[in-house]
Amino acid sequence: MTIEELEQIAESVRLENAKFDYEVNVCMDLACASQGAEKLRDALVKAVEASGKTVLVRRTGCMGPCSSGPLVRVDPEETLYHHVNADHADAIVASLGGDPVPTLQCDLNDHFDKQVRVVLENAGHIDPEKIDDYISCEGYKALLTALTEMTPNGVVHRITESGLRGRGGGGYPTGLKWGTVAKAGGDLKYVVCNGDEGDPGAFMDRSVMEGDPHRVIEGMAIAAYAVGASKGFIYVRAEYPVAVARLTTALREARRRGLLGSNICGTTFSFDVEIRLGAGAFVCGEETALLASIEGRRGTPRPRPPYPAVSGLWGKPTLINNVETYANIAPIVRNGGKWFANMGSERSKGTKVFALTGKITNTGLVEVPMGIKLREIIEVIGGGVPDGHTFKAVQTGGPSGGCIPAEMLDIGVSYDALLKVGSIMGSGGMIVMDDTSCMVNVAKFFIEFCMTESCGKCIPCRAGTAQMHTLLSRICDGSGTMDDLELLEDLCSTVKEASLCGLGQTAPNPVLSTLKYFRNEYIEHIAHKRCPAGVCNIKAAVEVLA
Amino acid sequence: MSDAVEVKTLIIDEQEVSARRGQTILDVARENDINIPTLCHLEGLSDVGACRLCLVEIKGSNKLLPACVATVFEGMEVSTNTERLQKHRRMILEMLFAERNHICAVCVSNGHCELQTMGQEQGLTHIRLPYRNPSLNVDASHERFTVDHNRCILCTRCVRACAEIEGAHVWDVMGRGINSIVITDLHEEWGSSTCTRCGKCVQVCPTGALFDKSKVGTDHPKNPDFLPYLNLMREAQ
Numbered sequence: 028m029t030i031e032e033l034e035q036i037a038e039s040v041r042l043e044n045a046k047f048d049y050e051v052n053v054c055m056d057l058a059c060a061s062q063g064a065e066k067l068r069d070a071l072v073k074a075v076e077a078s079g080k081t082v083l084v085r086r087t088g089c090m091g092p093c094s095s096g097p098l099v100r101v102d103p104e105e106t107l108y109h110h111v112n113a114d115h116a117d118a119i120v121a122s123l124g125g126d127p128v129p130t131l132q133c134d135l136n137d138h139f140d141k142q143v144r145v146v147l148e149n150a151g152h153i154d155p156e157k158i159d160d161y162i163s164c165e166g167y168k169a170l171l172t173a174l175t176e177m178t179p180n181g182v183v184h185r186i187t188e189s190g191l192r193g194r195g196g197g198g199y200p201t202g203l204k205w206g207t208v209a210k211a212g213g214d215l216k217y218v219v220c221n222g223d224e225g226d227p228g229a230f231m232d233r234s235v236m237e238g239d240p241h242r243v244i245e246g247m248a249i250a251a252y253a254v255g256a257s258k259g260f261i262y263v264r265a266e267y268p269v270a271v272a273r274l275t276t277a278l279r280e281a282r283r284r285g286l287l288g289s290n291i292c293g294t295t296f297s298f299d300v301e302i303r304l305g306a307g308a309f310v311c312g313e314e315t316a317l318l319a320s321i322e323g324r325r326g327t328p329r330p331r332p333p334y335p336a337v338s339g340l341w342g343k344p345t346l347i348n349n350v351e352t353y354a355n356i357a358p359i360v361r362n363g364g365k366w367f368a369n370m371g372s373e374r375s376k377g378t379k380v381f382a383l384t385g386k387i388t389n390t391g392l393v394e395v396p397m398g399i400k401l402r403e404i405i406e407v408i409g410g411g412v413p414d415g416h417t418f419k420a421v422q423t424g425g426p427s428g429g430c431i432p433a434e435m436l437d438i439g440v441s442y443d444a445l446l447k448v449g450s451i452m453g454s455g456g457m458i459v460m461d462d463t464s465c466m467v468n469v470a471k472f473f474i475e476f477c478m479t480e481s482c483g484k485c486i487p488c489r490a491g492t493a494q495m496h497t498l499l500s501r502i503c504d505g506s507g508t509m510d511d512l513e514l515l516e517d518l519c520s521t522v523k524e525a526s527l528c529g530l531g532q533t534a535p536n537p538v539l540s541t542l543k544y545f546r547n548e549y550i551e552h553i554a555h556k557r558c559p560a561g562v563c564n565i566k567a568a569v570e571v572l573a
Numbered sequence: 574m575s576d577a578v579e580v581k582t583l584i585i586d587e588q589e590v591s592a593r594r595g596q597t598i599l600d601v602a603r604e605n606d607i608n609i610p611t612l613c614h615l616e617g618l619s620d621v622g623a624c625r626l627c628l629v630e631i632k633g634s635n636k637l638l639p640a641c642v643a644t645v646f647e648g649m650e651v652s653t654n655t656e657r658l659q660k661h662r663r664m665i666l667e668m669l670f671a672e673r674n675h676i677c678a679v680c681v682s683n684g685h686c687e688l689q690t691m692g693q694e695q696g697l698t699h700i701r702l703p704y705r706n707p708s709l710n711v712d713a714s715h716e717r718f719t720v721d722h723n724r725c726i727l728c729t730r731c732v733r734a735c736a737e738i739e740g741a742h743v744w745d746v747m748g749r750g751i752n753s754i755v756i757t758d759l760h761e762e763w764g765s766s767t768c769t770r771c772g773k774c775v776q777v778c779p780t781g782a783l784f785d786k787s788k789v790g791t792d793h794p795k796n797p798d799f800l801p802y803l804n805l806m807r808e809a810q
Contacts (some may be wrong), residue, residue, distance in 0.1 A: 069723045152739075208662070272623065288794060301764060308749065310749075325745075325746065329621070329622070329645075330621075330622035330642045332644075347629055351762055384772045450755070463658070478748075478750055478751065479750055480749070480750065481749065481750035481751070482749050482750065482753075483727065483746070483749050483750045483751065483752070483753030484621070484623045485622075485624070485625055485749070486623070486624055486625055486659075486665050486666075486668055486669060486726075486727075487625055487665060487668070488749065489672075489751055490669065490672045491664075491668055491669035492750070492751075493705065493750070493751040494668060494671065494702050494703070494705075495671075497703055497705070498703075510701075514701055514702065516662075517664060518664070518702075520660075520661075520664075521660070521664040521665065523658075524637055525625045525628055525661045525665060527622060527623065527625065527639075527662075
């Protein structure tokens with residue numbers, strides 16, 4: 028495979044597509060598929076056959092606004108239809124060449140205008156099971172450019188220059204990590220992709236793996252070239268069967284095209300990737316636990332240093348990055364580090380994909396430049412809180428993130444700004460809560476999650492989260508005391524500072540942030556035996572004899 | 574000075590000490606009679622950094638490091654007993670005492686228990702946390718030994734001693750979080766497991782969780798000090 032051959036494939040796809048007058052793209056991602064996108068596609072194919080028009084019906088990955096699904100986009104006009112079902116197929120096909128179907132047309136201009144798509148540039152535009160579709164969108168061009176025109180150091184330099192930081196949550200500078208692994212000695216090195224996305228309400232990585240799997244593989248191959256690795260692992264949770272299937276297909280296609288395997292592109296570089304399935308443990312998203320799991324051991328974290336960059340899989344230097352980080356690599360190599368560094372804020376470059384969920388009008392995936400105000404994401408892109416309720420808080424960063432109140436919505440989204448207000452960037456979950464949410468109950472929910480997902484290795488996380496859960500349950504059922512509150516704060520401090528891994532160290536964040544911004548709700552539960560949001564089932568307040 | 578220099582000098586609790594490159598803070602501290610509390614660490618076994626009692630403060634860093642695995646560097650300034658550390662240590666011990674059913678008065682290890690001693694050393698006078706009082710099993714199926722999960726603190730010394738020293742790997746951990754327990758083989762009764770009856774796990778257990786049946790009702794001190802000696806002799810061979 029050479030760049031010229033790549034161009035030829037892209038050209039033949041373009042010629043093939045040019046035979047069609049229209050392209051009807053059907054989103055087949057989980058949310059749309061669960062509402063009948065499969066039937067809809069079949070109906071569209073039938074309607075096209077019956078009409079005699081030359082139309083390409085294509086299944087694609089996630090288009091973004093999941094709450095409007097099933098979604099259909101008609102190209103070249105780029106007309107977006109929402110809430111489409113199989114009965115609408117005839118109307119849509121009949122409208123081709125004329126005016127769009129008014130009843131189905133959706134106006135999400137505000138939703139899309141503020142977004143910048145880098146990671147999701149192909150999502151909704153290509154068939155994830157066709158490698159040629161990906162190649163027609165400049166796919167694998169970055170890999171071949173790197174292999175034939177750049178030195179490994181040059182690649183590391185470009186990533187460093189881009190200012191990309193790890194998208195898995197930690198925000199460690201990607202270029203620095205690559206440089207460390209590249210400098211580590213030894214013939215055998217590994218590249219690992221962390222696809223063990225486990226935060227409740229987060230599905231960015233799933234969408235990328237399902238909607239554009241080759242992007243992840245290309246990013247890993249470039250990384251392997253840069254650090255001198257010859258073997259890669261994608262660790263995907265078994266709860267993502269579609270992602271596993273798409274990645275398996277993608278790997279097979281890439282091997283068939285000679286983009287993985289021995290002597291890729293006629294160079295001395297060889298690289299292949301294996302898929303490993305997670306067995307449902309959240310903690311396996313922690314890098315050292317993930318590596319232990321790949322090795323076939325119990326998925327528990329170990330103290331660092333040594334970092335995986337020095338001693339990772341089977342003691343060898345290992346580069347481990349998140350799905351979204353790898354998905355950013357190809358565009359950076361193609362367009363240059365400066366192009367990427369021009370987007371975003373001073374210390375957080377590029378874009379970030381967020382999964383908007385909870386009490387918000389447009390739930391789904393959004394990709395925004397770093398530094399954008401939280402308010403813009405929630406009120407403009409997300410369309411605000413529905414049903415006349417008022418916004419109360421947004422929780423970022425999954426179960427270990429903090430709850431950010433309305434007064435702070437004008438902060439720009441970046442690793443440092445979120446940390447400053449007591450939350451974290453995390454992998455990109457964003458859960459919006461309105462006035463019907465009880466913040467004590469929310470804190471209890473997340474602590475319960477961390478308690479059940481704790482691996483049990485270190486005492487602060489194992490016993491501390493369980494104790495915090497007991498105290499929060501007491502406060503929620505009205506039997507809490509002010510002493511409990513003080514004890515809760517002491518527990519938070521020890522669990523945060525003394526836990527072994529990131530899971531424990533960040534587990535108290537929801538409690539600490541709600542104690543900071545919504546302390547009055549805790550006091551209401553304890554002192555007045557009442558839940559302001561009416562969520563907690565407080566037993567009839569017992570009048571204590573004076 | 575470069576990193577290649579074999580001897581490092583550092584300061585632990587305002588005392589100037591020297592160390593070999595690659596030595597852990599705990600090693601160096603104990604060589605110099607500076608006490609850092611530990612529970613999961615045991616000389617002769619690999620370290621897991623799980624109990625978090627040996628956390629120390631390093632000047633210039635806000636992060637606490639486990640002394641049993643953190644290695645020294647030139648010019649490092651370590652504090653092993655600050656107010657912040659004492660507070661965390663007491664809280665961790667409270668968590669342990671409240672986690673399962675530790676009732677010293679009726680325990681075979683009363684007076685010889687590392688958890689009990691640790692509580693006394695750290696000035697633990699009472700437990701503020703609610704006791705969890707879990708209902709846990711006692712497995713007395715083995716002809717010589719008993720495991721009482723009510724007294725287990727999940728330090729995994731037994732797991733490591735069995736795998737690393739005896740080479741049998743009968744013990745392991747099952748479940749996760751607060752529901753973790755140590756098991757023999759694939760959660761079979763100890764008596765019908767592949768146990769070699771060497772008794773090393775009993776000797777390394779810091780509490781009364783693993784005990785010798787023949788010693789019940791008598792003073793039952795444990796002797797884990799054989800491990801470093803055993804390792805030394807094996808290396809000498």
